[in-house]
Amino acid sequence: MSLLEVNKMSVNFGGIKPVSELDLHIEQGELIGLIGPNGAGKTTVFNLLTGVYTPTEGSITFDGERIDRLKTHQIVKKGITRTFQNIRLFKQMTVIDNVKVAFNNRLSYNTVEGILRLPRYKKQEEWLQEEAMKLLRIFELDGYANELSMNLPYGKQRKLEIARALAGKPKLLLLDEPAAGMNPNETNELMHTIKMIRDEFGIAILLIEHDMHLVMSICERLVVIDYGNVIARGTPEEVQNNEKVIGAYLGQA
Ligand SMILES: Nc1ncnc2c1ncn2[C@@H]1O[C@H](COP(=O)(O)OP(=O)(O)OP(=O)(O)O)[C@@H](O)[C@H]1O
Numbered sequence: 001m002s003l004l005e006v007n008k009m010s011v012n013f014g015g016i017k018p019v020s021e022l023d024l025h026i027e028q029g030e031l032i033g034l035i036g037p038n039g040a041g042k043t044t045v046f047n048l049l050t051g052v053y054t055p056t057e058g059s060i061t062f063d064g065e066r067i068d069r070l071k072t073h074q075i076v077k078k079g080i081t082r083t084f085q086n087i088r089l090f091k092q093m094t095v096i097d098n099v100k101v102a103f104n105n106r107l108s109y110n111t112v113e114g115i116l117r118l119p120r121y122k123k124q125e126e127w128l129q130e131e132a133m134k135l136l137r138i139f140e141l142d143g144y145a146n147e148l149s150m151n152l153p154y155g156k157q158r159k160l161e162i163a164r165a166l167a168g169k170p171k172l173l174l175l176d177e178p179a180a181g182m183n184p185n186e187t188n189e190l191m192h193t194i195k196m197i198r199d200e201f202g203i204a205i206l207l208i209e210h211d212m213h214l215v216m217s218i219c220e221r222l223v224v225i226d227y228g229n230v231i232a233r234g235t236p237e238e239v240q241n242n243e244k245v246i247g248a249y250l251g252q253a
Contacts, residue, residue, distance in 0.1 A: 001061075001064060002025040002026060002027050003026055003027055003028045003030075003062065003063060003171060003172060003204055004024065004025065004026040004049075004060070004061070004062050004172055004204070004206075005024075005025055005059075005060075005061040005062075006022060006023060006024040006025070006049070006058070006059070006060050006061075007023055007058050007059050007060075007061075008021045008022070008023060008057060008058035008059070009021070009022045009023075009024075009045075009048060009055045009057070009058035009059070009060060009068075010022070010055060010056055010057040010058055010228075011044060011048055011053050011054075011055055011056050012056045012057075017228055018041040018044040018228050019041045019044050019045055019048060019055075019225075019228045020227075020228040020229050021057075021058065021229070022045065022058070022225070022228070022229075022230060023230065024045075024223060024230075026172065026204050026206060027204065028171070028202075028204055029198065029202050029203065029204055030204050030205075030220060030221065031194070031195075031198050031204070031205045031207065031218060031219050031220055032204070032205070032206050032207065032219060032220065032221050032222070032223065033206075033207050033208075033209060033215040033219035033221070033222040033223070033236075034206055034207065034208050034222075034223050034225065035208070035209065035210075035212075035215060035222055035223070035224050035225075035239075036224055036225040036226050036231075036248065037226060037248055037249060040225045040226050040227065040228070040248075041225055041227070041228040042176075042208045042225060043085060043176060043208065044228070045225070046082060046174050046176055046206075046208065048060070048068075049075075049080060049174060049206075050072055050075055050076075050080060050082055050174065051067070051070050051071050051072040051074070051075045052072060054068065054069065055068050062075075062078055062079070062080060062171075062172070063078065063079065063171060065078065067080075076168050076170075079168075079169070079170050079171035079172060080170055080171070080172045080173075080174065081102075081165040081166070081168040081170040081172075081173055081174070082165060082173070082174035082175070082176065083158075083161045083162055083165050083174070083175050083176055083178060084161070084176055085176045085177045085180060085208075087157050087158065087161055088161070089149045089150070089157060089160060089161060089164070090149065091148070091149055091150035092148060092150065093148070093149060094145065094146050094147060094148060094149065095136065095141055095144045095145050095146070095147055095148075095149050095152065095160055096129075096132050096133070096136060096145040096146065098149050098160060098164050099132040099135055099136060099160070099163055099164050099167050100128055100129075100132045100167075101164075102164045102165070102167035102168055103128055103131060103132065103167045103168075131167075132145075132167070133145065135163045135166060135167060136163060138163070138196075138200070139159045139160070139162070139163045139193065140159075141156060141159060141160055141163065144156065154181060154182065154186070155182055155183075155185075155186030155189065155190070158178055158182065158186075158190065159190070159193060162175065162178065162193065162197070166197065166201065170203055171203055171204065172203065172204045172205075172206065173197070173203055173204070173205045173206070174205075174206050174208075175194070175205060175206070175207045175208065175209075176208045177208055177209055177210060178190055178194070178207070178209065179209055179210075179211045179214055180210070187211060187213075187214060190214070191214050191217060191218055194207070194218055195218055207219065215236070216236040216240065219236060220235070221233065221234065221235060222234065222235070222236055222239045224239055224242070224244075224245050224248070226244075226248040231244045231245060231248060232244055232245045
C-alpha cells in the first residue's frame with residue numbers, strides 16, 4: 001500500500017468543482033511535483049489533504065488510515081505537514097521559537113507542570129531547545145536563532161518555514177510554491193535544500209511549483225492538473241512532451 005492514496009477525490013463549492021475525481025498515489029520517500037496552470041486546483045488539493053476542506057466525494061488514505069474526515073491538527077499528528085504559498089511565520093517571534101512551537105504536539109508535560117516548572121517540564125524544554133537547534137543547523141539558520149523571524153532575508157524565511165514544517169516529524173511534506181518570489185540564487189539553494197530533506201529525512205514530498213527548472217530538476221514524477229482534473233502523469237521528460245500539458249500551459253499565455 002502507498003503512503004498516500006487519494007481515490008476519486010472531489011470538492012464542490014456551490015456548483016464549482018475546483019478538484020474533480022482526483023487520483024494520487026505517493027510512495028514512501030518519493031519526491032512528486034504537482035503542477036498546472038494558475039487556478040488549476042493545486043492549492044485546493046493541499047487544502048483537502050490537510051483537512052482545511054473536506055472532500056465531497058472520494059477518499060484519502062494515509063499510512064493505511066482514512067484521514068478525509070479528520071481535522072487539520074489530527075492530520076498533522078498523523079504525519080502530514082505543509083508550507084504555504086504566502087509565508088506564514090510568527091513574525092514577531094524569534095527564529096528558534098517559530099520552530100519550537102511546531103514541536104508542541106510531541107511534548108507531554110501538562111499545564112501545571114509547565115507553570116510550576118517541574119522536572120519533566122525542564123527536561124522537555126532542554127530537549128526542545130536541542131532539537132530546534134539541530135533543525136536550524138541543518139538549514140544553516142542556527143546563526144539567526146535569536147533574531148525575529150521577520151528580520152530574516154526572504155529566502156531564509158522560506159527555509160525557516162520548511163524547518164518548522166519538519167519539526168512535526170512528517171512522513172509527507174507538502175510544499176506550496178516554495179520558490180515563489182525568490183531570486184535565482186535563492187531558488188538554486190532551495191533546490192538543494194529540498195533534495196537534502198528527502199535524502200536526510202527519508203520523507204515523501206509533494207511539491208507545487210511554477211518554476212519549471214526546479215520541478216524538472218528534482219522531481220521523480222509529475223502530476224499535472226488543469227481545471228481540477230489530472231491531464232497527465234509521468235517523468236518530467238514524459239510530461240514535458242505531452243500535448244495536453246503543452247496545450248494547457250499555452251492556453252494560459
Ligand atoms: N473555498 C472556495 N470557494 C470557491 N472557489 C474556490 C475555493 N477555493 C478555491 N476555489 C477556486 O478553485 C480554483 C482553483 O484554485 P487553486 O487556488 O486551488 O488553484 P491553484 O492551481 O493553486 O492556482 P495558483 O497556481 O494560481 O496558485 C480557483 O478557480 C479558485 O477560485
